[in-house]
Amino acid sequence: MVALNLGAGMLRSFKKRVEVKLSDLKGFFYDHEAVVKTLSGGRDLLIYEYYENPQPEIEGNLNFGVTIINPGKVGIEYYMTRGHYHAKQHAAEIYVGLKGEGMVIMQTKGGQLAHMPIRRNDAIYIPAFWAHRTVNVSSTELAFLYAYPSGAGHDYDVIKHKGFAKLVVERQGQPKVIANPRFIKG
Ligand code: F6R
Ligand code: MN
Numbered sequence: 001m002v003a004l005n006l007g008a009g010m011l012r013s014f015k016k017r018v019e020v021k022l023s024d025l026k027g028f029f030y031d032h033e034a035v036v037k038t039l040s041g042g043r044d045l046l047i048y049e050y051y052e053n054p055q056p057e058i059e060g061n062l063n064f065g066v067t068i069i070n071p072g073k074v075g076i077e078y079y080m081t082r083g084h085y086h087a088k089q090h091a092a093e094i095y096v097g098l099k100g101e102g103m104v105i106m107q108t109k110g111g112q113l114a115h116m117p118i119r120r121n122d123a124i125y126i127p128a129f130w131a132h133r134t135v136n137v138s139s140t141e142l143a144f145l146y147a148y149p150s151g152a153g154h155d156y157d158v159i160k161h162k163g164f165a166k167l168v169v170e171r172q173g174q175p176k177v178i179a180n181p182r183f184i185k186g
Contacts, residue, residue, distance in 0.1 A: 002053050004066075009098035009143035011066055014051040020082070021046055022074070027160045028082050030167055030180065031075030038074075046070060047079050048136075050146075057151035064147040066098065069136040076169040083133025083164060085109075087153030090128045093146060097122040100142030103168050103175065106130045109158075109186055113165050115177050118144055131159060135168040137175035162186060 003012045022038060022045045029035055038045065052065030072079045083105070086093070095104065097118040105115040108129050118124055118134065126132045136142035162184040166177050 004145060006098060009066065009068075009141075011051055011053065014053055014065065016052045016054055016065075017049060018052070019046055019049045025074075025082060028080075029074040030077050030182065034075040045072070047072070048081055055150045059149075059151065061150040062147050063150045063152075064145065066143055066145055067134065069100075069102065069134060069142045071100075071136055071139050071141065073170060076171070078135045078137050078168050078170065078175065080135040080168065081133050082156050083131055083159045084154040084156050085131045085158060086128075086148070087155045088149070088151060091149045091152035092128045093126040093132070093148035093152075095124040095126065095134070096145040097124075098143040098145060100136060100140050101138040102142040102144075103135045103137055103177070104132060105135065105164055105166050105168065105177070106132050107165050111185065115166060115168075118142070131164070133159070133164055135175075137168060137170075 005012050048069040050065050050067040054063050055061040069079055097120050102118045104118050104124055107113050163180050165183045167180045168177055
């Protein structure tokens with residue numbers, strides 16, 4: 001049994017910690033030049049990390065953990081996760097906001113789009129077949145709990161090559177959801 005420490009926005013214990021740095025996110029942020037420029041200065045940055053208690057990939061099991069996204073921007077785009085479809089697309093997921101403020105953007109291969117805020121105590125149901133990405137629009141860490149079927153797997157390639165239809169950017173100091181001019185449908 002693993003308990004959550006909701007107040008601290010963290011698991012009480014975890015088996016796995018994954019760091020995702022700017023160098024892992026090449027091809028995901030809109031402003032490639034800003035990514036290359038930062039990296040060529042010899043600087044890599046921790047964009048987000050997740051702490052997980054993975055379970056054996058047996059039907060019925062759930063993986064759960066906490067993702068923490070740092071505050072910051074690449075160009076005008078806020079720090080965010082890569083985003084993915086589940087490899088087994090019929091796998092849904094639940095997110096629960098623990099701290100900070102963000103936005104979850106979602107889309108289907110058929111062209112449906114959605115986005116919604118995630119803050120402390122917000123629960124978000126990500127239905128099967130929906131790609132999902134989380135964006136930190138605040139000036140502090142964004143932390144959320146997630147739980148999904150342990151055998152779901154992650155498909156990052158579609159997102160890397162086609163992108164998300166919407167980007168979350170800062171305009172006049174405020175987060176704004178705008179169309180991604182480079183998005184490829186499907
Ligand atoms: C699991 C899930 C979250 C994300 C995590 C990092 O299916 O949706 O745990 O994995 O927020 O995002 P990605 O996996 O897109 O790098
Ligand atoms: Mn997922």
